[in-house]
Amino acid sequence: EPILAAKRLRFVQVCAAGYxxxxxxxxxxxxxxxxxxxxxxxxxxxxxxxxxxLALTRQIHIARDNQRNHHWRGMISEFARREDELPGKTMLIFGVGQIGQRTAKLAKAFDMTVIGIRRDISEPLAAVDELYGPADFPSLIPRADVVVLCCPLTPQTTHLMNAATLAAMKPSAYLVNVARGACVDETALIAALDAGAIAGAGIDTTGAEPLAGDSALWSLENVVLTPHTGGETRKYEDNVIDILLDNVDRLTGGETALRNQIV
Structure with a gap:
């Protein structure tokens, strides 16, 4: 590994949250x-x-397809197929770290009920209505209108969403993955989406990236797919440099603790 081959190397700043x-x-x-x-x-x-x-509940992806086809859609008479509203809905977040807590705060702005899953449940979180440990996740899934994955990839979170956990979701519920692709069993997800067992999925990460050209995720109408761009903004590099400079100052100043230290 190049890192281990650099004999004088003493510090590595990872430019992302995942490691x-x-x-x-x-x-x-x-x-x-x-x-x-x-x-x-x-x-x-x-x-x-x-x-x-919002893209899923407001059917923005379908509207974009209609725009491309110059199709002006009329009102849908079947209530279950119409766009939906978020107030009163329940969001279940697996992984209530910094991203999960921020997501919870945004969800509260839409008057949603937020249930959070994290390992440390000793202290309440401001934007989370109910907080549970990972062992409670399967029993909480049926309550959720939206399941959001914001967790790191670990042996415990690999295929966290599988045939069993997907089957526990409401048929009207959505899955959103902004964690790691391997947190979701894609074969099971595609089967659930194709069968209408869940309403849809918003996917920013996939098991293999780039996603294979023959994956069914590309063509399923109830999927909004983005190419792992969730963290990509015009400010990203500046934000990373701020952390890097802080850690360089700590190292040169002889401090023992680094910001966001892993090892």
């Missing part, structure tokens, strides 16, 4: 310190999550 691609044990054994950019994209990703939710 599952690194061998942390080997990096620590080599005496290298590492920090991530946790929080650098909390505004961007949470806004993206809400954008996906």
């Amino acid at each position: 599952d691609q690194f061998d942390l044990a080997a990096i620590e054994a080599a005496g290298i310190r590492m920090a991530n950019a946790s929080g650098v994209n909390k505004n961007a990703v949470s806004e993206h999550a809400m954008a996906l939710i």
Whole structure:
């Protein structure tokens, strides 16, 4: 690994929140310190999550297709097929870290009820109405109108959304993934979407990126798909540099703790 081959290297600043691609044990054994950019994209990703939710509930993706085809759609007589409103709906967020908490705050602005899942439930969170541990997730899924994944990829969150958890969702509910692609079993998701077992999905990350050209996710009408752009904004690099400069100052100043330290 190039990092371990750099014998004089003492610090690595990861430019994203995720760090599952690194061998942390080997990096620590080599005496290298590492920090991530946790929080650098909390505004961007949470806004993206809400954008996906609004696109699905307001059927913006279908309207865009109609625009391309110069089709002016009339009012839909069947209530269940119409656009929907968010007030009174319940959002279930798995992973209420910085991104999850920001997403919860935005959801509250739409008068939604927010249920949060995180490992540490010792302290209440301002924008979260109910807070539970990961073990309670399966039993809470049937209550949700929107399930939002904001968690890191770990052995415990790999295929968190699978055939069983997808089957527990309401047929009218939506899944939004702004976490890692591997948090969702794509085969099971495609089957659920194709069968109408859930209303739709907003997907920013996929198991393999770029997404294979023959994936059914490209063509399913009840999917809004973005190419892992949730954290991409005009301010991203400036935000990362702020963290980097802070950590360089800490290192040169002899401080033991880094901002967002991993190892």
